[in-house]
Amino acid sequence: MEARIEQTGERKEFSFSGSVAAMLNVLGVTASTVLVVRNGELLTSDDPVGDDDTVDVLSVVSGG
Amino acid sequence: MNCHCGLKAVFEHPTLCKEHFCSYVEDAVLEGVRREFPEALTAGSDVVVGVACSGGKDSTVLLSVLHKLDIAVIALAIDEGIPGYRDVTLTFLQEFCATRGITLQVRVAPRPLSTLTTLLGKSPCTVCGIFRRHLLNEGGPGISCIATGHNLDDELQSMLLNVALGQSEQNARLLPRKYSALKRIKPLRMVAEKAILAYAVLTGITPPYIECPHASGSLRWSIRDLMTALEEQEPGAKLRLHAFLEEERVNDGPAALSPVGHGICAQCGQPSSQESCAYCEAMREVMAHG
Numbered sequence A: 001m002e003a004r005i006e007q008t009g010e011r012k013e014f015s016f017s018g019s020v021a022a023m024l025n026v027l028g029v030t031a032s033t034v035l036v037v038r039n040g041e042l043l044t045s046d047d048p049v050g051d052d053d054t055v056d057v058l059s060v061v062s063g064g
Numbered sequence B: 001m002n003c004h005c006g007l008k009a010v011f012e013h014p015t016l017c018k019e020h021f022c023s024y025v026e027d028a029v030l031e032g033v034r035r036e037f038p039e040a041l042t043a044g045s046d047v048v049v050g051v052a053c054s055g056g057k058d059s060t061v062l063l064s065v066l067h068k069l070d071i072a073v074i075a076l077a078i079d080e081g082i083p084g085y086r087d088v089t090l091t092f093l094q095e096f097c098a099t100r101g102i103t104l105q106v107r108v109a110p111r112p113l114s115t116l117t118t119l120l121g122k123s124p125c126t127v128c129g130i131f132r133r134h135l136l137n138e139g140g141p142g143i144s145c146i147a148t149g150h151n152l153d154d155e156l157q158s159m160l161l162n163v164a165l166g167q168s169e170q171n172a173r174l175l176p177r178k179y180s181a182l183k184r185i186k187p188l189r190m191v192a193e194k195a196i197l198a199y200a201v202l203t204g205i206t207p208p209y210i211e212c213p214h215a216s217g218s219l220r221w222s223i224r225d226l227m228t229a230l231e232e233q234e235p236g237a238k239l240r241l242h243a244f245l246e247e248e249r250v251n252d253g254p255a256a257l258s259p260v261g262h263g264i265c266a267q268c269g270q271p272s273s274q275e276s277c278a279y280c281e282a283m284r285e286v287m288a289h290g
């Protein structure tokens, strides 16, 4: 799957299947500081994501 | 994870579906206006709320929701001349307002921020604050109050900052109050930053992800990181801390808000503890140096 990390501008490609919470763990991202979006839809921590998915990891904190 | 209505949730804490979550944020803004400036909700009133817009998610969501609630709004933006930051956010704001038929007024600082900081020998954030505050307080024709996009996390950071600096009595001063002729209100101050971003995503509000180049390294930054770590270890701690400080400052309110020692600038009439306010002092320097 592919994760686009807004805060760093990185694109990470990796093999994964599991919950959003587990994916954020793999990515080393603090869950409370981000929202995860797939095809414009907001995901919750228990939503499953897998290898066919591209997700955006949006940073909650930004200036202003 | 499902909403109480049975549909799939799009947000956690509160766990709600898209429709119920959007209503939750919109109701919170409505409640905020009712709490802080009920005049805006009187049918047939000619109240116009000036929304201090930075082009970031908080003030843009505030502008969007007030507009949706049929409250008359004007977007007010300050151009402090921060290249690579303010130009980007202003472009977004111009487009956002144009597509919704919202009037946008941009006030430009007399010189670019870098010139002002050199001239005045002060930090960018101090100088920016002096000019922003003054230009916003000026309001504009027909504007009845100024609404800012401060959220629950901003407020918690500000209150903790005051506590850390040994000036917790200042916390009550952050509450909505009359500032010169115009009241300042914060309709989003009980809404968490994360909920505001979620609302933006759900309603197609896409501000550019960009941070002010001067923002990092401040004490506020450290407090923000501390709160994130605390929340990670003890979920809900942030809200409890906020509730505690909120109650304390509301109880403090009347005493801290007394006008004693809070005068008016002789030149511009805006609040100032000195005879001449920081803005008028700064302008004197600017004029003296051409």
Ligand SMILES: [Zn+2]
Binding pocket: B003, B004, B005, B006, B007, B016, B017, B018, B019, B020
């Ligand atoms: Zn629902």
Ligand SMILES: [Zn+2]
Binding pocket: B265, B266, B267, B268, B269, B270, B272, B276, B277, B278, B279, B280, B281
């Ligand atoms: Zn003045």
